[in-house]
Amino acid sequence: MSTATATVGVGLGSRSYEVRIGAGLLARAGGELRPFLARPRVAIVTDRTVAALHLAALEAALAAEGIAASVLALAPGEGAKGWEGLSRTVEWLLAAQVERHDLVVALGGGVIGDLAGFAAAILRRGVRFVQIPTTLLAQVDSSVGGKTGINTPQGKNLVGAFHQPVLVLADTRLLATLPGRDLRAGYGEVVKYGLLGDADFFAWLEREGPALLAGDGAARARAVERSVAMKAAIVARDETETGERALLNLGHTFAHALEAATGYSDRLLHGEAVTIGCGLALDLSVRLGLCGADAPARLRAHLDGVGARARLADVPGPLPDPAGLVALMAQDKKVVDGRPRFVLVRGIGAAFVAEDVPAAAVAGVLEAALH
Ligand code: NAD
Ligand code: GLY
Numbered sequence: 001m002s003t004a005t006a007t008v009g010v011g012l013g014s015r016s017y018e019v020r021i022g023a024g025l026l027a028r029a030g031g032e033l034r035p036f037l038a039r040p041r042v043a044i045v046t047d048r049t050v051a052a053l054h055l056a057a058l059e060a061a062l063a064a065e066g067i068a069a070s071v072l073a074l075a076p077g078e079g080a081k082g083w084e085g086l087s088r089t090v091e092w093l094l095a096a097q098v099e100r101h102d103l104v105v106a107l108g109g110g111v112i113g114d115l116a117g118f119a120a121a122i123l124r125r126g127v128r129f130v131q132i133p134t135t136l137l138a139q140v141d142s143s144v145g146g147k148t149g150i151n152t153p154q155g156k157n158l159v160g161a162f163h164q165p166v167l168v169l170a171d172t173r174l175l176a177t178l179p180g181r182d183l184r185a186g187y188g189e190v191v192k193y194g195l196l197g198d199a200d201f202f203a204w205l206e207r208e209g210p211a212l213l214a215g216d217g218a219a220r221a222r223a224v225e226r227s228v229a230m231k232a233a234i235v236a237r238d239e240t241e242t243g244e245r246a247l248l249n250l251g252h253t254f255a256h257a258l259e260a261a262t263g264y265s266d267r268l269l270h271g272e273a274v275t276i277g278c279g280l281a282l283d284l285s286v287r288l289g290l291c292g293a294d295a296p297a298r299l300r301a302h303l304d305g306v307g308a309r310a311r312l313a314d315v316p317g318p319l320p321d322p323a324g325l326v327a328l329m330a331q332d333k334k335v336v337d338g339r340p341r342f343v344l345v346r347g348i349g350a351a352f353v354a355e356d357v358p359a360a361a362v363a364g365v366l367e368a369a370l371h
Helices: 027-037 047-061 083-095 110-123 135-143 173-179 180-197 199-214 217-236 243-250 253-262 270-287 293-306 320-327 359-370
Strands: 005-009 015-020 041-047 068-074 101-106 128-133 145-150 155-162 167-171 342-345 351-353
Touching: 005 217, 015 110, 027 047, 027 101, 027 128, 027 167, 027 217, 041 083, 047 068, 047 101, 047 173, 068 083, 068 173, 083 101, 083 110, 083 145, 083 320, 101 135, 110 128, 110 145, 110 155, 128 180, 135 173, 135 180, 135 270, 145 199, 155 253, 167 173, 167 270, 180 199, 180 217, 180 270, 180 293, 180 342, 199 293, 217 243, 243 342, 243 351, 243 359, 253 270, 253 320, 253 342, 253 359, 270 342, 270 359, 320 342, 320 359
Parallel strands: 015 167, 041 068, 041 101, 101 128, 128 167
Antiparallel strands: 005 015, 145 155, 342 351
16 A cells, blocks of 8 residues: 655756655565666665565566566665675675666665665666665654765775766655664654754654654654755755765764774664754754753753654763764864864754864763763
8 A cells, every 4th residue: 555655856857866765665666667667677676674674675666567676685775885895895896797887776764875885876877766764763864965975995986976866765664663762763753853953843743753753654744844955955955065064964074983992883873973963963953052042951851752762872882072072073074174163053043054163062962961
């Protein structure tokens, strides 16, 4: 059974595409993909967890339209998103004789989307790809906007390319199998949109977030649609992050330091790091006199209410001291002249980019949060 589909356009001239959002889209994937195919075959990159749950449905939907599929299923988790996973994926795509006009399909969370998208970007100097995001994080953020890449020993996402998909199919029903922890981690990215540019959406999440997380399909679809619409509008204005797109990095300067400190491991998922990072970015805004203390208090009250990780104290195990965390920020991609950039707020829904934040203020926020 399928229900209504919402469509959000990402307007990028000749690289424009649609993000289709709705419950039951996977079962219609054959018809959705057919117009993009030069010949009736695709190469699917996924991970083994997603494959066990959702690959058969995708293959059946493709077969119903006479589309053949070859499949690479990698180990689940961030570890796949490195040089080894990239070379394995590219070599598999070449062995599968994927040609310039073929289509690569990324079926999975942000790890698979980033990896398969980057592999498609460099294969034969660029092959088209489709995102079928299966996590909340991927549906609201990583599948849209064309950032692809891998992690290296020096840090996260330091090697990559902008390569836009030709289509995104976000089937919100796939979220039903997502573990609660991953769902809550992705929810942090949803909250991020409210914080950075839409106070009404934040207030809506305060009301509807618990239902959304408990499985309310309409609330999930609405949250994905609003998040994607916000991201699409920003990406259309600033595809390669020369300005406004940096707002989407709210919480990320703190998050990347925390992820590095916890070894990009299950100790702290990316979405959890972003959620905690958003709280710290609001704390920093308060410390700099930009907004009232009610903003981070309101954020944490909401996150506590839905059982999301909201504080440094929610990270299990020891963390570096403030100076150590500040040092880890220096490796962030967004560093300018050695100084990290922060997204700060003047209140919920009013974010801006700041490049001249005193290191002492950042250390002060971390000191207070760690004790
Ligand atoms: P993920 O891809 O590792 O998925 C999380 C876990 O959920 C995995 O174990 C996966 O196997 C499992 N899973 C996926 N879909 C499932 C489903 N429907 N049911 C059950 N299990 C399922 O992690 P993620 O949180 O989706 O993505 C994180 C990655 O996204 C990070 O590498 C981050 O850097 C990247 N990211 C990229 C962008 C971008 O703009 N490109 C934006 C945000 C994050
Ligand atoms: N996730 C941040 C961006 O896509 O720009």
